[in-house]
Amino acid sequence: MKRTIRTTALAVGALTASLCLSAGPAEADAPAPRIDLRVLVVSDGGPATDAIAAELETAGTPYTEVDLQDAGRPVIDAGFLADTVDGRPRARFQAVVLPNDNPFPANSAEMTALTAYERTYAIPQVDAYTYARPEVGLQYAVGAGYAGSVDGVRAEVTRAGLAGPFGYLDGAVPFEDNSPTVGESYAYLSAPAPGADFVPYVQAAIPGRATKGSLVGEYRHDGRRELVVTFVYNQHQQQFRLLARGIVEWMTSGVHLGADRNYFAVHVDDVFAADDRWDTELNCTPGDVDCPPGEGTPDPIRMVPADVDHATAWQDRRNFTLDMAYNGSGSVDHRQDNDGADPLADKLIAARNDFRWVNHTYTHAFLGCVQDVSVVPWKCATGPDGSTRWVSRNEIADEIATNRVWGETAGLPLEQDELVTGEHSGLKVTPQQPVDNPNLGPALADNGIAWLASDNSRDPVQRQVGSATTVSRYPMNVFYNAGRAAEQVDEYNWIYTSRAQGGSGICEDNPATSTCLPAPLDTATGYAGHIVPLETRIALGHVLSNDPKPHFIHQSNLAEDRIAYPVLDGVLGGYEDLFADSTPVVNLRMEDIGVEMRRRAAWRSAVDAGQVTAYRVGDAVTVQAPAGVAVTATMPAGTLRGDAAFGDAYAGALSGWTATAGGTLGLTLPSTAEAPSPAAEPGAPAAAPSTAPRTRVPAGVSDPVPYGAER
Numbered sequence: 001m002k003r004t005i006r007t008t009a010l011a012v013g014a015l016t017a018s019l020c021l022s023a024g025p026a027e028a029d030a031p032a033p034r035i036d037l038r039v040l041v042v043s044d045g046g047p048a049t050d051a052i053a054a055e056l057e058t059a060g061t062p063y064t065e066v067d068l069q070d071a072g073r074p075v076i077d078a079g080f081l082a083d084t085v086d087g088r089p090r091a092r093f094q095a096v097v098l099p100n101d102n103p104f105p106a107n108s109a110e111m112t113a114l115t116a117y118e119r120t121y122a123i124p125q126v127d128a129y130t131y132a133r134p135e136v137g138l139q140y141a142v143g144a145g146y147a148g149s150v151d152g153v154r155a156e157v158t159r160a161g162l163a164g165p166f167g168y169l170d171g172a173v174p175f176e177d178n179s180p181t182v183g184e185s186y187a188y189l190s191a192p193a194p195g196a197d198f199v200p201y202v203q204a205a206i207p208g209r210a211t212k213g214s215l216v217g218e219y220r221h222d223g224r225r226e227l228v229v230t231f232v233y234n235q236h237q238q239q240f241r242l243l244a245r246g247i248v249e250w251m252t253s254g255v256h257l258g259a260d261r262n263y264f265a266v267h268v269d270d271v272f273a274a275d276d277r278w279d280t281e282l283n284c285t286p287g288d289v290d291c292p293p294g295e296g297t298p299d300p301i302r303m304v305p306a307d308v309d310h311a312t313a314w315q316d317r318r319n320f321t322l323d324m325a326y327n328g329s330g331s332v333d334h335r336q337d338n339d340g341a342d343p344l345a346d347k348l349i350a351a352r353n354d355f356r357w358v359n360h361t362y363t364h365a366f367l368g369c370v371q372d373v374s375v376v377p378w379k380c381a382t383g384p385d386g387s388t389r390w391v392s393r394n395e396i397a398d399e400i401a402t403n404r405v406w407g408e409t410a411g412l413p414l415e416q417d418e419l420v421t422g423e424h425s426g427l428k429v430t431p432q433q434p435v436d437n438p439n440l441g442p443a444l445a446d447n448g449i450a451w452l453a454s455d456n457s458r459d460p461v462q463r464q465v466g467s468a469t470t471v472s473r474y475p476m477n478v479f480y481n482a483g484r485a486a487e488q489v490d491e492y493n494w495i496y497t498s499r500a501q502g503g504s505g506i507c508e509d510n511p512a513t514s515t516c517l518p519a520p521l522d523t524a525t526g527y528a529g530h531i532v533p534l535e536t537r538i539a540l541g542h543v544l545s546n547d548p549k550p551h552f553i554h555q556s557n558l559a560e561d562r563i564a565y566p567v568l569d570g571v572l573g574g575y576e577d578l579f580a581d582s583t584p585v586v587n588l589r590m591e592d593i594g595v596e597m598r599r600r601a602a603w604r605s606a607v608d609a610g611q612v613t614a615y616r617v618g619d620a621v622t623v624q625a626p627a628g629v630a631v632t633a634t635m636p637a638g639t640l641r642g643d644a645a646f647g648d649a650y651a652g653a654l655s656g657w658t659a660t661a662g663g664t665l666g667l668t669l670p671s672t673a674e675a676p677s678p679a680a681e682p683g684a685p686a687a688a689p690s691t692a693p694r695t696r697v698p699a700g701v702s703d704p705v706p707y708g709a710e711r
Helices: 008-012 047-059 109-121 159-163 238-252 305-318 328-337 343-350 393-409 440-446 485-496 526-543 564-578 590-608
Strands: 034-036 039-043 063-067 082-085 088-091 095-098 125-127 146-149 154-157 172-174 186-189 197-205 212-221 224-229 266-271 323-326 356-359 414-419 451-455 468-475 551-554 613-617 620-624 631-636 648-650 653-658 664-668
Touching: 039 047, 047 063, 047 095, 047 238, 082 109, 088 109, 095 109, 095 238, 109 224, 125 238, 159 197, 172 238, 172 564, 186 197, 186 212, 197 238, 212 238, 224 238, 238 526, 305 343, 305 564, 328 343, 328 393, 356 393, 393 414, 393 440, 414 590, 451 590, 468 590, 485 526, 526 564, 590 631, 620 631, 631 664
Parallel strands: 034 088, 039 063, 039 095, 095 125, 125 224, 266 323, 266 551, 323 356, 356 414, 414 451, 451 468, 468 551
Antiparallel strands: 034 613, 082 088, 146 186, 154 172, 154 197, 197 212, 212 224, 613 620, 620 664, 631 653, 648 653
């Protein structure tokens, strides 16, 4: 892994150490200390410490949180921080995260204990958000620097940051500016204080000056190391998401349990079929259940061969593979209506190896309750006794098996244990069908289905349905019933404007989950000007959140105006502008995503139950986990498991899942890897208490939820 550049001042002010040497001022004949691979997060309830805790939680990195606002919290003293195990001194935490550089009252015994602990065991400290002043190695922001909004600022990673913990980035760190009326980011920008051993890692131009000020930097003093962060953030903001990995790498010296990767997968539903079109006059979709029976004339949207050429060329250009969820009857019906001809199917089948393919059932039938569509909205049909009528086990199994056979006959490269039902039907859908179709699980088992797609907006938690485990998918707010940008905007206006503005009022009726537009979008410019940037930001936020869940769109979005591509280009193009080549987007197929999600759930359960033990002694890392639970860890390049290399390369480090069979996983770190080392001034007093303001909490901008994205 890339390591921090050492300036002359830094080298003079630091002790030389490596992971094969004991850390801290131990006696020459004393055993090297054991450092447990766990992070201490001391929280004041603010967004910054919450964000770092969320990053650790998602990655699967064990941590202990102490809430300063909890009257019953444990006291942070020497016994809480360290002890002795089998005659060897043990540091119970490999890093400390504080709300600021000193959140305790003046002369606090707890801060004194933390300071002594950090010096003794060379434990780094992250100041999640503090203000610039000499006590943290910076000049005061007032006068020589800047204190204020940094909305829309384009910060940069310094050479030291790129050579160190933030080497996975290309250099730019843009700060969000999602609303001209809402303050989203506040920061202190200033240069290092004279004589301070401070190295900026992320900086931005100081307004009105030719100089730059630090936003994230390392301060070495008093035998301690601090990562000083001088901007406020929450866990969802892009600037934090970009820097979160580096903050964890810095505090752990790249040796920790858990892993963080950037995932993006896109499922294209209804391939070979046609999707009904939104009617801009009726404000519904003729042929679908949102229009009263017989109202309007269906006008289906279906790809043509040129759209396949465009898709394959786009994939080649983006080095990305789409997952095609197909309905075989769409081609069968088209051939029946066109004297046996279906140029689209011929083209897709010829290019079948360019895509991944997923069974989407034969006719896209609704597989839950029997729908009564004589009313809008539809309801579940009932029998004479008032009980719900369900689509039968045989009907569901036939939809799955017939489509699989059609795909095999066409030569589609299938994974037979994957399934996306039409509209995610069969699974519960409120308010009409609050439980799964009881016939769904048996039908899945009949067909050997192991992975079943679900809609993340209504079924976000992975769960078991018969033989299958669900894989939640994010609906993109690019509607299935829109092939043209103007249609998309018209329907968007209908959903997201008030009744007074000519809309449906859905946003008024559901203020907790949907946001009304201040005014209808222009149908000529609203898609490119509003919807594309918003959907790009939402999807890119998922990519940057170590979230493997796939997104889904529809074949109609690759036809006509091809309205999906501006969003997909925005996500992938934006990503390429931000990350180094060592950190590519991870593009997995559905079953691999399901495995990743299931492993994470098992790992988190084991960690929460206290069944995972991990520690480092010198250059040796030892991990113990229950049988059947794969271990996730991130280590420096050159780490070995026995005589073999550990993990896979990603973001300048090695990471991956490793089975232990309930035994011990032993890793050997490279002798060149650098351990945290205290500065050469032991015995100096602790830093003065910080009074960094906590009133500036970054505000979010509410986004329209993906209402109606799936038919």
